[in-house]
Amino acid sequence: MNKHGGAAELFVYGTLCTGEDNAGFLAGLPVQEARVRGQLFRLPAGYPALVADSAGSWVRGELVTLDGDVRLGVLDHLEGVGRDLFQRVPVPVALGDRTVVAWAYVMDRTQVQERTGVWIEHGDWRRLSAGRKRS
């Protein structure tokens, strides 16, 4: 735990996932497959946004175990926290049959609509980005 912390884990679903564009900001940390309830949208800027919603479908991603070496201040800057981009909020994350609470960078529905986000029905950004990289 740390000053801005509480949760010692972070759920990532887009460019912070292993092998994705911004994975470096979480270099060397342990990750496990995980999912959360909500809707995933593809934004024209080239990255996805999660709207957390307990009634939503599954959004796939990774649960990253943070340690003393992670600087959430750096991630907050990357995700535009306080600049009307993402907000860092605690969300319930499913790990197999277990649920834990972890941080996630999310948007609200209005923000996604304003940015003309397109719903990714299968809820997996990595599937989309793998397809894009092959082509």
Place this chain on the structure above:
Amino acid sequence: MEIGDGYRRDGNGVSLESGGFVIRRRTRAALNAIKRRMSEQSSPVRAVEVLQEDATHAAEFEEQSGGNTRFSSIARLAAEGGLGEAQHADDSSTDVAAYAARARAKGLELDLAGEGMNLSEDGASFWGPVDNASSRAKADGRVLTIDQWECITCGTCEENTTLVFEVPSGDKAEVLAQDGPMDLIQDAIEACPVTCIHWLGAAEIEEHHSHGGFDSI
């Protein structure tokens, strides 16, 4: 030179210009190399150091390639030397830079003194670099304590700084050390919902007070 369909070839490689949007393939490759090198590091802090080493290029590449604006903003910050501060803003280090970063992160303009014993203008001594109730109490030789009868195991103190406070799972919070970030200790004292963290005189310490790091009773 124009090579058809909006593509141009020049000293920077092949670029595509359409609607003011320029993609330079070579710079994109260089940017990806930085990102790849970041992801190969052993820790996020190392990765950010890699970004800082090449930040000017990264910011330039990112802007030219018109890509992920989030990355270009962080690369620009790194190029301006601001990322070191962000790296510090949420830790509990006791060096003056960390105190300064935390103060700025809270929007405070603090006059920081030197480390160790200082004398304030009103004649009170305080344990620098910050002058607050905790640093004055420490300078007075008081002992940081947690009243184990009052503590409700909420974890607020530990959230402020794990260097000084610990809540063993399911147990009452404990004081680990008498030395630590005086700003965060003061935050913890003020945030404690049952006000059970106190600086006590050595004679006031009782058995139900946790007072880690202080031995001579």
